[in-house]
């Protein structure tokens with residue numbers, strides 16, 4: 001409550017961040033909210049029709065689960 005959240009306006013940037021992370025997990029991810037490096041992404045996918053990723057940024061305090069519907073247009077997201 002009261003912490004930063006990824007809203008609709010940041011969602012496309014967040015999806016691009018996740019797609020880039022899936023291609024190169026060892027690369028440093030950038031927070032879609034504050035732009036700081038060192039964003040932590042973890043895969044919590046458990047459902048057949050969606051993938052879930054947790055984005056944690058220690059700079060701005062972001063800690064949010066994002067659902068990514070399969071079939072969404074995520075560039076480079078072919079896992």
Ligand SMILES: [Zn+2]
Nearest residue numbers: 031034057060
């Ligand atoms: Zn941040």
